[in-house]
Amino acid sequence: MIDHEQDLVSVREATDRLLTAAASWDNAAVAEPSRLPGWTRGHVLAHLARNADALVNALQGRPMYADAATRDADIEHGSARPLDVQLADVRETAERFQAVCAEPADWSRTIELRNGVTDSASRLPFRRWVEVALHHVDLGAGYELEDLPEEFVRREIDFLTERFTGNPTVPPTRVIATDGSGSWTTGSTEGAEVTVSGTAPELLGWLAGRREGAALKTEGGPLPELPTL
Template sequence: MTILIGTTPRRTFDDSRRWIAEGTALLTDGIDRLGPADPSTGSGHRFDGDSQLPGWTRKHLIGHVAANADALGNLVSWAETGAEKRMYASPEQRNADIEEAATRPADELRAWYLRGAEELDEAMDRLTPEQWEHEVITAQLVTRKASDVPWMRAREVFVHAVDLGVGITFADMPEDFLLALADDIRTKRALSDDDLRGVTGPLPGVAAWLAGRPHGMADAPELGPWL
């Protein structure tokens, strides 16, 4: 399968809101699979075990996703009130907060993640159509409309559900989301038709490859990390 820019259906705002709900449910299911290792074998998915992201445990990952909900909530607040509110105080503070989150008890992390997801959803529900058109600035210092926030969150919860390393794969994601994700990443990576020549495979594999995750396609050139 080859993904061509402009040939996939354009995602809508309602799509992104729906994908947040679906991705959050998938990630929550993954978190609910975590627990202490079997003391007799050391097996089992553990909160403090390694995620699929280099250098991060699952606690780092869950803390990052929880903090992301709070950070995107800052952008929603900016759109609602007109008072500038950046996602993070600084890149250094963001990284320090993730490291601190990795030291928290599992129950506290899970509660923070669930609370943040609920509060972000409630905050988005409050915005008017006019407020969604307000401009905000992302952590990458890119100016975007607030209406892009739901898509930003949908990507986070779906892709990091895979990164949790509990058996969730890109094949567990909705096809319409995978098409939008593949198109979005290809655009951001500025991949040409020549770059994609010979890259064929099922949609989940193509999306995983574009996202720099394990994909199982032997002939696809390796890409750097994304998200």
């Protein structure tokens, strides 16, 4: 059962952790490349702020973004701001998200996200946790997938394997965490099954498009290529 209140606590902790790490930078560090192709650290921080705004919009019944072009333009425009402005934006928008989530609401209602995707309102705090935690890793500032909380890693693997289930471009795939975190099935139902095994952080890195999977072991075929998230 999803505990959105506990997830909100985790979101706040993850946000504080990211802000504390970034507070040690200077303006030059913000302009350095992140681990996301074509994005600086400033792009990542601007995206995090705008994502908080977008989730507030969704919770209040509005479209997350006016359109894709506006979303991209807002991130690009915000990417070159000084460090103090970036951090203030991330902090203030995070607080606004928390404040809206603290309002009385029906957490079982369905929320419309981007591109026709819908989800239960109760899952939005976890979605925000994913944004903050994975993008902290993307900043390339010493925080790695192995540093993520075990609960987070397991739940995000749950989410991603569910997302790829039934996708005809992914072969039937059994995913096994060698550290005992669990096992999952994903992909289509047609064709020979491929087994992919490794530590939970390595599996998450592959599923989330953060690692190429070189440290993973496969049986029954090559490592499946996954659709872009």
